[in-house]
């Protein structure tokens with residue numbers, strides 16, 4: 328037998344033993360294994376997984392364990408010792424659980440789902456898994472378009488899991504004699520947020536969906552963040568992870584309505600914690616973990632209505648207990664002096680997303696040049712010496728004028744620094760671009776993903792123009808973005824190719840050092856997938872593969888926003904007015920109705 332410590336780097340990745348692991352020895356009728364199809368370091372940093380892990384473990388006679396995608400050294404160790412992939416907490420093989428649940432946070436993790444199932448000795452196809460196999464289920468943001476993975480999961484959970492998952496597990500406990508098929512029919516009938524693909528056929532002509540599945544799947548929305556289950560602690564790992572700190576979620580949703588941002592639509596509406604609730608959560612997290620760093624997380628933390636009073640209470644606490652406070656997701660228009668104090672670093676990161684006001688209006692990034700320069704002048708005055716700026720290329724209606732706008736903006740920021748600092752060393756400016764991906768459930772879902780030549784011409788233009796001005800420039804690889812676009816927009820027609828790509832060697836696709844587009848190009852060619860059709864423009868009235876999922880925002884609203892975008896007209900933030908996206912009729916944004924997860 329190969330000795331683990333001789334052949335595997337960082338065995339902590341596979342054996343857990345973290346501080347704050349719940350009781351794994353309690354009497355138990357249901358075993359759930361929560362999986363993240365990425366490394367331990369990435370998976371441990373996910374807030375949604377943390378919440379559900381403690382939620383399942385809080386249920387009577389239910390134990391929830393974890394499993395992450397192993398790196399090649401541990402894969403070799405398992406194979407050379409004929410061991411199946413097992414949970415961290417008790418080393419139970421995944422095949423012995425009742426449920427194996429994957430959190431699908433990004434499309435590029437799909438190949439790792441196959442990788443983990445095969446390492447666990449679990450057939451990847453739903454139809455090949457018998458009664459002796461666990462339910463293989465998925466949740467997370469990617470489930471708003473579950474179709475590319477429809478034949479691999481028994482069911483998908485769409486939306487926020489806290490309330491319905493508890494009920495689903497309680498129902499399962501009451502049905503010990505039930506067959507898997509019967510239970511699938513039961514959850515399909517009783518839970519609006521559950522999608523059982525094997526019960527709902529769809530019709531495709533090539534890569535075009537012509538008839539979407541005959542069901543309506545509702546994204547579950549937890550109505551009140553103050554009463555929804557929220558653990559007041561978190562696991563403290565024995566090794567460094569990506570976000571190695573206490574993380575408090577201040578609110579869900581985002582009021583800004585940026586038209587490119589899927590999260591802004593699929594996490595609507597804004598639901599805030601009260602000031603007391605948020606403060607107590609922060610303190611409890613710090614005290615139960617011993618962390619000396621705290622992140623205040625949300626899609627747009629600076630929009631939290633209680634942020635200033637919260638900082639008034641938290642900053643003295645943090646100072647007294649030597650805790651560093653981090654504020655990610657800051658928007659340019661709301662970066663204030665107090666936030667800068669809590670976030671003291673030498674480098675600022677901002678995402679104007681587009682180089683001209685016209686294009687920022689198209690994408691509804693409601694930030695003006697006055698906001699940008701006013702904010703940066705304050706920040707430079709506070710001592711910041713370096714700025715990272717993020718932009719997207721290939722946005723709808725983009726022209727070379729918008730690309731030149733990126734250069735002009737960066738140069739003017741450099742000049743602003745000189746004016747504010749009056750001499751001394753120059754400020755360091757970095758511009759980073761990604762290629763815009765038109766995702767489902769955004770007003771740009773009908774738009775085309777930009778062509779390779781178009782993007783490479785713009786990247787070259789920026790590289791020459793920015794570097795000649797002493798500004799750093801980097802960009803995200805086009806192949807990687809194109810694949811993400813295919814996986815995000817594809818339907819059932821790409822499902823076979825997904826598995827073939829894995830068999831061809833694809834895994835850890837979100838990691839640039841592992842990503843190889845050729846695995847997919849070969850599998851798309853072999854299965855006759857036409858990438859151009861999937862990433863091309865769609866008619867406003869054609870059937871989309873994800874049409875049967877209802878995130879609460881009406882299609883009319885997306886169309887209205889699309890048409891406004893084409894006219895470069897903006898839509899105000901939901902904090903200023905309700906723009907009629909459709910959620911109000913379900914009682915959200917007026918506190919008149921509770922959760923709507925039961926049919």
Ligand code: SF4
Nearest residue numbers: 901905906908911916
């Ligand atoms: S219902 Fe109105 S306020 Fe609520 S998310 Fe939709 S547009 Fe915004």
